[in-house]
Amino acid sequence: IKINIIDRDGVSHEVLAPTDMAMNLMEVVRSYELAPEGTIGVCGGMAMCASCQCYVLSETELPEMSDDEEAMLSEAFNVKENSRLGCQIQMTPEMNGLEVELAPES
Numbered sequence: 001i002k003i004n005i006i007d008r009d010g011v012s013h014e015v016l017a018p019t020d021m022a023m024n025l026m027e028v029v030r031s032y033e034l035a036p037e038g039t040i041g042v043c044g045g046m047a048m049c050a051s052c053q054c055y056v057l058s059e060t061e062l063p064e065m066s067d068d069e070e071a072m073l074s075e076a077f078n079v080k081e082n083s084r085l086g087c088q089i090q091m092t093p094e095m096n097g098l099e100v101e102l103a104p105e106s
């Protein structure tokens, strides 16, 4: 699928994300090196660091937040109404056209 990721410098990147590899959004960002190593995915995708926080800009339907994701976001910085943790969003075919912006590093 094609998704659009706006990096922390405001630059937009259209990237291809596989949906058959159980890859999450944080891993997609890392695989394209859209955020420096060590500033995203710090907890390894356990919903425990919020370094993968992003703002969802498209109307794309996403899976419901788990309690862990909700709890982490309630403690994170720069949280907005459209905040999600990238590591909790596994890429599926329905997400074609997803657009997200990476939250600032905190």
Ligand code: FES
Pocket (backbone or CB within 6 Å): 026, 040, 041, 042, 043, 044, 045, 046, 047, 048, 049, 050, 051, 052, 053, 072, 085, 086, 087, 088
């Ligand atoms: Fe730590 Fe997503 S990588 S919360």
